Structure formats: C-alpha cells, structure tokens
Amino acid sequence: MGREKQKVGVCLNDSTSREVSFISDGSVSLGDYVELDYDGRTVLGFVKHLSCSSKLFSNDLDLKDVERLKKMSRDHRVLYGKISILGDVKSNMFVPRVPPPPGTDVFLASTQTLKGVFGRSDERxxxxxxxxxxxxxxxxxxxxxxxxxxxxxxxxxxxxxxxxxxxxxxxxxxxxxxxxxxxxxxxxxxxxxxxxxxxxxxxxxxKLNPVHLSYREFRQFANVDDNSFIQDRYLKRAFKATIEDISSGAVQISDFWGRLLGELENFRELASDKESDIKDDRKSIIGVINKVEDMKESYAELFDLFxxxxxxxxxxxxxxxxxxxxxxxxxxxxxxxxxxxxxxxxxxxxxxxxxxxxxxxxxxxxxxxxxxxxxxxxxxxxxxxxxxxxxxxxxxxxxxxxxxxxxxxxxxxxxxxxxxxxxxxxxxxxxxxxxxxxxxxxxxxxxxxxxxxxxxxxxxxxxxxxxxxxxxKLASGKMSGNDRSAVDEWEKVYRSRKSLIDEIDSFYDYGEEF
CATH class of the missing domain: 3.40.50.300 (P-loop containing nucleotide triphosphate hydrolases)
Structure with missing residues (x-):
C-alpha cells in the first residue's frame, strides 16, 4: 500500500493554465515539486515564488505592539506562493488547457513521480x-x-x-x-x-601546418588586416600560387616558405621597374615581405610543415x-x-x-x-x-x-x-x-x-x-586548475628557507668549534 500524499497547500483564485496561486501553512519550500489533481490528471508543478505573511502583524503596529504579540501568540504565519505548471507526467508533460479550480489541494510530489520525470540511467x-x-x-x-x-x-x-x-x-x-x-x-x-x-x-x-590554413587564417598570423588592401592583394596571390604548386607537386611542402617569399620577391622586383604598372605598390610589397618574415620567425615553434x-x-x-x-x-x-x-x-x-x-x-x-x-x-x-x-x-x-x-x-x-x-x-x-x-x-x-x-x-x-x-555531484576524476592556497604556499616557502638557514647556521657553529 502506497504512502499517503503529503498535503502542503490549497489553490487560490486568479490562477491560469500555466501559473497557480496557492496558500500554505509553511510545509513547502522554494524549488519544491508539487502535484495537483484536476481535469482528470495528476499534474506536476514547481514552486517558483513564496512570501510569508501574518494577519496579526499589520503595518500599522509599532515595535512595542509587535513585541507584545510575539509573546502572546504562537506561529500564525501563512505562506503565499506561485506554482509553475509543468504538465502531466503520464502524458508526456501535457499541460491541461484549463487552470486548477480554487480549492484544489496541493501535494508534495512523491519520490516515485519525480524519479519518473527525471529519469534513470540508459544508453543516452x-x-x-x-x-x-x-x-x-x-x-x-x-x-x-x-x-x-x-x-x-x-x-x-x-x-x-x-x-x-x-x-x-x-x-x-x-x-x-x-x-x-x-x-x-x-x-x-x-x-x-x-x-x-x-x-x-x-x-x-x-602545431599548425601553414599549408592547411585558409588564406584568411594565414593573413591573421601575418598581421595583414582588412584595411591593408595592397598588402592583402599581393599576399593572397603569393599564398594561392604557393598552395597550388604544392597541391600539383611542382613544389615540396618543405619549400613552402621559400616559394611564398620568392613569389613576393618577384612582385617587388617587378615593382622596382620604373616602367611597371605596379611601381606605386613597391613600398606595400616590401612591407608584406617583412611581415611574412616576422611571422615565420615569431611563430617558429607553432608552425610545422610536416x-x-x-x-x-x-x-x-x-x-x-x-x-x-x-x-x-x-x-x-x-x-x-x-x-x-x-x-x-x-x-x-x-x-x-x-x-x-x-x-x-x-x-x-x-x-x-x-x-x-x-x-x-x-x-x-x-x-x-x-x-x-x-x-x-x-x-x-x-x-x-x-x-x-x-x-x-x-x-x-x-x-x-x-x-x-x-x-x-x-x-x-x-x-x-x-x-x-x-x-x-x-x-x-x-x-x-x-x-x-x-x-x-x-x-x-x-x-x-x-x-x-x-x-x-562531485567528479571522480582529478584535474589541475583548482584554486591554489596562497597561505599554504607561503608557509611552504618559509619553512624551506628557514630550514636552509638553520643548516647554514649549524654548519658555521660546527666550524667554530675547531
């Protein structure tokens, strides 16, 4: 025979199909799950708001009156709260289209009901x-x-x-x-x-192989931004030409940097010709060459061509x-x-x-x-x-x-x-x-x-x-990164240094005996 449900409150007026107002004698807590029987269903709810009140302690009383009432009266508190309607556990959490009638009893949700909602271990x-x-x-x-x-x-x-x-x-x-x-x-x-x-x-x-980077990713490493239009144009041409040569087998992966810088040097030489159509771009080309060389050096430990x-x-x-x-x-x-x-x-x-x-x-x-x-x-x-x-x-x-x-x-x-x-x-x-x-x-x-x-x-x-x-729950696996105790580390260093000083003093004291 199942355990009798624990009644914790009663529904009040002004409830909706999604939210219920209720009154309680204090046997319920914020965050509790409750059950309501109405519309032919047993519906699960969640206590989302609580406030405490007592008709004895009105706002018109002064402090002395309140103190006298405290001595004369027992616990006359009443809890008013709101319940979010979650749905019928047996009907895939279906929410009834009608609100619970005023006077509907509110029960604390049973362990069996909650286990049915929050599941059990399975493959998923x-x-x-x-x-x-x-x-x-x-x-x-x-x-x-x-x-x-x-x-x-x-x-x-x-x-x-x-x-x-x-x-x-x-x-x-x-x-x-x-x-x-x-x-x-x-x-x-x-x-x-x-x-x-x-x-x-x-x-x-x-480690990153620059050959596998997109041009946009490569450009970020070279510090060529969206506003560096001319540098962007030549770097993009050189990068794409280098990747195409590597993909076709014309150049080995190990020659990536040499091929890339060689292509940029070709642009620089072409821009050095006074008759060239790109002579005005010479300064920008030299700038992007310097950026690629700096990139190669700065990220030497990050880049790996193999x-x-x-x-x-x-x-x-x-x-x-x-x-x-x-x-x-x-x-x-x-x-x-x-x-x-x-x-x-x-x-x-x-x-x-x-x-x-x-x-x-x-x-x-x-x-x-x-x-x-x-x-x-x-x-x-x-x-x-x-x-x-x-x-x-x-x-x-x-x-x-x-x-x-x-x-x-x-x-x-x-x-x-x-x-x-x-x-x-x-x-x-x-x-x-x-x-x-x-x-x-x-x-x-x-x-x-x-x-x-x-x-x-x-x-x-x-x-x-x-x-x-x-x-x-607490994880069973251990990991680094937890908060360090500064006090413990200070104490450890202090003890270590004090021990060293004591050994040195002991050594000199021993020497003085001779």
Whole structure:
C-alpha cells in the first residue's frame, strides 16, 4: 500500500493554465515539486515564488505592539506562493488547457513521480546530480539533446563550473563519446580518468601546418588586416600560387616558405621597374615581405610543415585536449576558428558521402567562451562558434560554452545553446544577459541564481524534461586548475628557507668549534 500524499497547500483564485496561486501553512519550500489533481490528471508543478505573511502583524503596529504579540501568540504565519505548471507526467508533460479550480489541494510530489520525470540511467543519459530539495531523486540529462542542441555552463568564478564540466565529461566518456576541449588554462591536460582501465585523455599537439590554413587564417598570423588592401592583394596571390604548386607537386611542402617569399620577391622586383604598372605598390610589397618574415620567425615553434591537421589527430572515445595555456588570445582565436571550420567541413563531407570526412560526432567544450565569442570584439571564433551552433546539429557537432562572464558572451552564440546549466550568478548584468538569451528563463528563476551555493545549479532545456534546481555531484576524476592556497604556499616557502638557514647556521657553529 502506497504512502499517503503529503498535503502542503490549497489553490487560490486568479490562477491560469500555466501559473497557480496557492496558500500554505509553511510545509513547502522554494524549488519544491508539487502535484495537483484536476481535469482528470495528476499534474506536476514547481514552486517558483513564496512570501510569508501574518494577519496579526499589520503595518500599522509599532515595535512595542509587535513585541507584545510575539509573546502572546504562537506561529500564525501563512505562506503565499506561485506554482509553475509543468504538465502531466503520464502524458508526456501535457499541460491541461484549463487552470486548477480554487480549492484544489496541493501535494508534495512523491519520490516515485519525480524519479519518473527525471529519469534513470540508459544508453543516452548520464546522472549529473540530485534534486536540490530532494536528495533521494537523481537527475539524468540526455546526451543526444546536449550534442544536437548545444549547452552553456555559466557561473561566477568558484561557482563550480569546472566540476560540472568534469561530471559531464566523465559521463560522456562512459558512453564512448568523442570530446574535444579547447583548454585555455591547462586544466584538463592532466585530467585523471580511465575507461576500461585505459587513460581516456589525449593531448593534441598545438602545431599548425601553414599549408592547411585558409588564406584568411594565414593573413591573421601575418598581421595583414582588412584595411591593408595592397598588402592583402599581393599576399593572397603569393599564398594561392604557393598552395597550388604544392597541391600539383611542382613544389615540396618543405619549400613552402621559400616559394611564398620568392613569389613576393618577384612582385617587388617587378615593382622596382620604373616602367611597371605596379611601381606605386613597391613600398606595400616590401612591407608584406617583412611581415611574412616576422611571422615565420615569431611563430617558429607553432608552425610545422610536416604536422597533420589537428582535426585528424582527434581520436574517438577519448577526451582530446588542446592546451592554450602558453599562447595569447590572438593565437587561440585563430586556432579555435581553424579547428571548428575543419570540424564542420569534414563532418559535412562524411555525412554527404565524400572521402576525407570525419566518421564520428564530436562534442567540443570551449572554456573562456566570452573571450573567443565576445559580445564586444569581433573574433573569427565568434563567427565559427555561431555557425557550428546553427549547422552542427545536422552533422553531429555539439558545442559547450563555458564562461564566468555571461554578459561578455555574444548573445547570438549564447541563444543557440538550447540547454543551460546556470550555477551561482550574482551580477545583475549577467543575469539579464542570460535571461535575454533564454526565453524560458523566468524572472522568478533568475532571482534564485544569486542565492545558489557552490555546486548548485539551475538546469533547463531539451536535455531535461522540466527545469530543475540540482546539486551537481562531485567528479571522480582529478584535474589541475583548482584554486591554489596562497597561505599554504607561503608557509611552504618559509619553512624551506628557514630550514636552509638553520643548516647554514649549524654548519658555521660546527666550524667554530675547531
């Protein structure tokens, strides 16, 4: 025999099919899930707002009157609240077209009902944590929906983003996912996690073969901008001629730089002729030659003429990591856009049946997304992030945007993420920016973001049947990048130096005895 339902309130007037006003004696909390029986259905709801009131303590009373009433009366508080109607659990969360009648009882949702909503482990779902108000109910998210509809993980620094990303990575690796992390701070390079007894992490070489770059990417390395029309014209001609010669076999890959600079030198010599039609371009040609030579020298450690493309290094069922911790934001922008462009092109080739495609889907995690897809700076990565977000679902390319500065993140890119995990957000500008990108994020839910503790999050989107406040579980894999203790490090250095000084003093004291 089932346990009797726990009644926590009664519906009041002015309810709609989507929102219900109710009164309670105090046995319900913000974020609780409740059940209402009406219209022949058992409907699930979410307590999104609560306020406390008492008729005894009117605003007309002074402080002395209030103190006397406190001594004379018991607990006379009443809770007034609002419930978001989520739908009928047994009918694929169908929302009745009529509101619950006033007087309808409100019951605390049963564990059985909630487990039916938030799922169980299967081949497409992973456990991310438990309900914040019901620790006995695990919450599962749909991997297919994450990959096809994309994901944003947002929080203040120290809010629990890295642990959340790690939990998702571990769950996906258990499903043999192919994951690519653009690691801005070297946090995931030493990620300690094994699948079937083998290390699941592969560090991709941060090397680029200039032969495999698009002209626009190559031009960025050479610092030739959109306004340098003449330099752009000659560099483009020389680059295309060099690539065509390498493709046809007329020039070896190892001769790339010599062929490119040779072509530019030919233009310079031609411009040196006083009768030449391009004599006025001589200064610009010399300038672009200098830029290419500086580029070759400055990026000598980055360029490798015998390196295969980064996308071709990605392995299935692994956590593939590109470590950007030793390069500046400009280089990171060029490489991220280059990799995303190639991922999209190669997945298109495979899906359309052409040779040279990438045969498996890839889920890309972009750390510091507000830098690469900035709302104020026009980066190449922003273009390709938005493009992959729009087109990727058709070709098995998923994106996860991770940021502690949501308001600095391009709203178009953020709006493409149909799934969100929002941890603690305090700054009102960040909250408004997120709400602007997520139409289903109500003002009541936004208000909860600043009161979340570390590791607590609001989950919403296609990956989960209904929005949920969740306590994210702790990842089992170890990673670097956690907060460092300055006090511990100071103490370590102090002890080390003091020990050295004591040894030196002891040595001199010993010498003085003789």
């Amino acid at each position: 779902k992973i456990c991310i944590g438990s309900l914040l108000t019901r620790e006995d109910v695990d919450v599962y998210i749909d991997i297919d929906q994450i990959v096809s509809r994309h994901l944003a993980i947002l929080a203040i620094t120290g809010g629990g983003k890295s642990n959340t990303v790690s939990v998702i990575i571990e769950g996906m690796l258990e499903k043999h996912a192919s994951i690519l992390v653009f690691d801005m701070h070297g946090e995931y390079v030493n990620f300690d996690y094994r699948v079937d007894g083998e290390n699941a992490v592969k560090r991709l070489e941060l 390196q295969k493309p980064i996308v071709e290094q990605i392995e299935p069922a692994r956590l593939n990591v590109i470590d950007f911790s030793h390069v500046d934001e400009k280089i990171a922008d060029i490489i991220v856009s280059h990799v995303l462009r190639n991922l999209l092109e190669k997945r298109k080739r495979f899906v359309h049946g052409y040779d040279g495609g990438l045969e498996f889907p890839v889920f890309s995690i972009i750390e510091e997304a507000h830098i690469l897809a900035s709302s104020s700076v026009r980066t190449r990565s922003r273009y390709w992030i938005s493009r992959v977000a729009r087109e990727g679902r058709k070709f098995g390319l998923g994106l996860c945007l991770v940021s502690q500065r949501p308001k600095a993140l391009d709203v178009d890119a953020l709006s493409q993420a149909n799934n969100m995990i929002i941890l603690k957000l305090v700054e009102p500008g960040d909250q408004r920016h997120v709400q602007q990108a997520a139409e289903s994020l109500s003002s009541e839910l936004v208000e909860q973001l600043s009161s979340l503790n570390v590791g607590e999050a609001l989950l919403m989107g296609k990956m989960i049947p209904v929005p949920a406040l969740v306590k994210i």
